[in-house]
Amino acid sequence: MSARNGFQSIEVDVDLTDAGNPSIRLSPTQISAFRKCALRYWFSYLLGWREPPTPALAAGTIVHDTLEGLYRLPQPDRSFENAWAIMGTIGKDLLLKPEYEHLGRGANRDDVRKRADLALTGYFELEKPTEIEVDLKDIESDVDAQLAGVLFHGRLDRRTRKPVDRVTDYKTGKKPTGAPLDDYVQQVMFYAAAINDGSDPGVEEVELLFLPDKQAVRRPVYPAAIERVTEVLVETRSQIDESFKTAKWLAQPSRLCSYCPFKPVCPAHQKTSPPPGSAASQQLLSQTGLQRKISAVAAEPNPLDLLPLELSE
Ligand code: SF4
Incomplete structure (x- = not known):
């Protein structure tokens, strides 16, 4: 057990029955996720649990895709009007996808729109894409x-x-x-x-x-x-492999626990939680409405799909 920022970290024994293998390649998002809380990383990347997209996440995806589309236009055509039109199409298509459907109505839809509008408007105040050369x-x-x-x-x-x-x-x-x-x-x-x-x-x-x-x-x-x-990359690789080998993953409580979808089954918060990964724990997570990819082994989750608001934007 160790303390970080006043929170106690605990080593948790997990049940490997449903778990996949750690990814062979590490991405910046994975590294960041593991270092914030190894147990959360395990739930997401090795068990393959997904959380429903939030308005912040949807807006982030829309704006990233819009800027990608904008920079694929010839330099003189990268106007705000064109970006706005691209964003309209991308936003509409995204919110029609089944996993985003709950964000396509009412207050959620307004929230997504407000965040995306703010980000795109802010972008044009920050840079002039017509003056930026990019291959x-x-x-x-x-x-x-x-x-x-x-x-x-x-x-x-x-x-x-x-x-x-x-x-x-x-x-x-x-x-x-x-x-x-x-x-x-x-x-x-x-x-x-x-x-x-x-x-x-x-x-x-x-x-x-x-x-x-x-x-x-x-x-x-x-x-x-x-x-x-490079040191961080090597150290993270070694810690992930060691956690996998020993089936012990560090639960690292922090203020981010408030956004963590695994809190209801996290032994750092619920002392009587069944072992993470066990049938009982998996069932409890299903009951919260979370969904899981069929094979976590092959899962290389879209990093934006599993992080809380302030990590995913
Ligand atoms: S609730 Fe907190 S400690 Fe538990 S898995 Fe989530 S982030 Fe980690």
Whole structure:
């Protein structure tokens, strides 16, 4: 048992009957999720539980897809009017999907719309997309690498090469401060580490764009930062593998527990909880309305599908 920020962490024995294997490749989102709470990571990634999308998550998806569509247009055509039209189509299509259906009506729909509008409007106050040169291959592109023997995979929002080589991550939530901001910076720094590891000329700067706040956060890429994220990657890989081998995962309570869909069966909160992963625990989670992918083994969940509001934006 250990204490972090006044909360007691506990090691939890899990039931492996329904669990899959850990992903061979680690993404920035997975790393962040595991380091925040290993047990939550286990529920999501190894048991394959999903939580219903929230308005914040839906708005985040809509705005990311809209900006991707916008940057696929010729530079002079990247107007607010065109972005608005793209967003209308994307938003309508998304909210018709069965898993988003509950967000397509009433107050939820208004909430999604308000958040998406705010983020897109904020984006146009932050940048002029008609002045930004970006190659199509640098939009929503996959990044794969092996760093210090550990496989990494991620999908970056945007990379621009002028005036500096920069990786940009869009954020549709509010700009945090302190550790949560450091976590976001670390997540985008993984991309720089992965890209610079090869023969590529190299990313010089990482950038987070907090759209509703109209604020950009930039950090230079330097060797110590690359070294640090590589260490984090290696350490996380080793801890995940060890947890899997021993079937013991650390429940790390924090204020984020308020947004955690697994709280009703979490031994850190419910002392009499059945072992996570057992038939009784699985049944309780089903009763809360959560759904599960059939095979967690093959599951590489969309990171946006399983994180709470402030982690997913
Ligand atoms: S309720 Fe808190 S401690 Fe338990 S799994 Fe969720 S985040 Fe972790």
